Amino acid sequence: MNKLQERATDLLKGGTVKLIIGFEQGNNKIRPFFCEKPEDAEKLIYSDDCSTNNAVYLTKKELIGDNKIAIIATYKEIASIIQLNKENQIKKENLMVLTVDKDGDVTELTSFEEMEKFCEENTPAPDPVVAALIEKIDKMNREERWAYWKSELDKCIRCYACRAACPLCYCNRCISEVNCPQWLDPWKSTLSNIEWQINRVMHMSGRCTGCGACAKACPLDLPIGILTKKMSTDIKEMLGEGEGGNVLSTFNPNDKENFIH
Amino acid sequence: MEESNNNFEPRIIAFVCNWCTYAGADLTGTSRIKYATNVEIVRFPCTGRIDFMLLLKAFAGGADGIIVSGCHPNDCHYTSGNFHARRRWIVFRNILNFLGIDVQRIRFSWVSAAEGAKWADIVNDTVKEIRELGPYTEYKKVANYLDEEADSHE
Ligand code: SF4
Ligand code: SF4
Numbered sequence: 001m002n003k004l005q006e007r008a009t010d011l012l013k014g015g016t017v018k019l020i021i022g023f024e025q026g027n028n029k030i031r032p033f034f035c036e037k038p039e040d041a042e043k044l045i046y047s048d049d050c051s052t053n054n055a056v057y058l059t060k061k062e063l064i065g066d067n068k069i070a071i072i073a074t075y076k077e078i079a080s081i082i083q084l085n086k087e088n089q090i091k092k093e094n095l096m097v098l099t100v101d102k103d104g105d106v107t108e109l110t111s112f113e114e115m116e117k118f119c120e121e122n123t124p125a126p127d128p129v130v131a132a133l134i135e136k137i138d139k140m141n142r143e144e145r146w147a148y149w150k151s152e153l154d155k156c157i158r159c160y161a162c163r164a165a166c167p168l169c170y171c172n173r174c175i176s177e178v179n180c181p182q183w184l185d186p187w188k189s190t191l192s193n194i195e196w197q198i199n200r201v202m203h204m205s206g207r208c209t210g211c212g213a214c215a216k217a218c219p220l221d222l223p224i225g226i227l228t229k230k231m232s233t234d235i236k237e238m239l240g241e242g243e244g245g246n247v248l249s250t251f252n253p254n255d256k257e258n259f260i261h
Numbered sequence: 262m263e264e265s266n267n268n269f270e271p272r273i274i275a276f277v278c279n280w281c282t283y284a285g286a287d288l289t290g291t292s293r294i295k296y297a298t299n300v301e302i303v304r305f306p307c308t309g310r311i312d313f314m315l316l317l318k319a320f321a322g323g324a325d326g327i328i329v330s331g332c333h334p335n336d337c338h339y340t341s342g343n344f345h346a347r348r349r350w351i352v353f354r355n356i357l358n359f360l361g362i363d364v365q366r367i368r369f370s371w372v373s374a375a376e377g378a379k380w381a382d383i384v385n386d387t388v389k390e391i392r393e394l395g396p397y398t399e400y401k402k403v404a405n406y407l408d409e410e411a412d413s414h415e
Contacts, residue, residue: 146361183314190403195317202313205352234355251344257351261370
């Protein structure tokens with residue numbers, strides 16, 4: 001057993017935590033693993049190659065309840081936990097955040113300062129594919145952009161995997177399910193597919209941590225991750241750096257724009 | 262069939278707040294200022310209440326242009342509704358533009374209860390601009406996706 005598995009066994013045996021959310025090796029893929037029994041701890045591995053952002057489970061009451069749990073976290077999870085905490089969605093006293101360094105040593109991040117520091121030191125390099133696609137679309141004229149998005153989003157089957165995968169999309173009732181009024185057609189239609197993405201991006205503004213889980217979850221591989229990415233970058237430019245949290249729930253009397261007559 | 266631009270009458274939906282722009286538009290009327298009749302006004306308690314989905318629904322429902330207008334900064338009846346709205350429009354406009362939706366068709370303005378003449382100008386300018394741009398066929402086509410598909414199978 002490696003250090004992570006030993007630590008996990010101790011935590012579960014001693015009853016310090018009821019559940020450990022981590023990763024295991026699935027068929028050809030790393031997948032999330034929910035470890036409740038000490039004897040299962042040997043299945044735990046540490047990898048940042050899992051397409052799921054496991055922080056998504058932290059807001060699931062049916063899974064967590066009032067129990068103390070531990071999460072084995074990579075950069076993705078930690079960035080989301082910081083944001084979830086800003087939005088008062090985390091009970092810190094019930095959550096243990098563990099990371100594993102390259103020597104296999106397990107560290108507990110006990111405070112949000114430590115988590116912020118971890119994120120600063122471990123920020124992954126920006127994805128060149130995403131950056132190139134954003135640049136390509138930015139260079140198109142408006143008609144070309146419309147044609148591009150119309151044809152891409154026309155394929156969307158509105159499975160809402162992009163919503164389910166996002167740790168910050170945790171509302172109990174989503175506009176997509178409101179039927180009085182029926183904001184979005186419940187079936188697949190180009191119009192509602194576009195409207196859905198606009199809603200998703202608007203609701204994520206200033207909150208998205210750029211983990212990319214939404215895009216990886218999309219069964220059709222639609223380039224939806226670049227919408228939130230582009231929005232995050234532009235918000236910093238338009239509203240200023242240091243505007244953490246939900247930029248739309250606050251304002252600055254000096255916000256600058258050049259389009260209001 | 263496409264409407265030709267010469268005799269095309271744009272359909273404009275205006276989303277305005279109760280306290281400033283609606284009162285301003287009222288003043289335009291009571292001052293007997295003549296202005297374009299293409300605009301249909303929807304009154305809201307505050308610009309902060311104007312959900313971005315309503316704008317999308319206006320386009321989907323056949324609007325060729327949209328006006329969004331409320332109290333000048335620092336004049337909001339509820340102190341900060343317009344500041345919140347301004348932020349929302351900054352972000353929203355940016356996203357629409359990236360998706361290739363024609364943001365020229367949405368005019369944002371501040372019109373106070375005393376600016377009856379400004380309201381007339383805003384409407385007239387918008388109508389003129391939309392008349393030049395023509396009907397928003399692109400969006401209407403997407404909104405009638407099923408009909409369009411039925412047509413293409415004929
Ligand atoms: S995951 Fe992809 S296909 Fe599913 S709703 Fe989101 S964009 Fe559409
Ligand atoms: S990248 Fe996608 S999944 Fe990750 S926080 Fe942003 S919207 Fe959510």
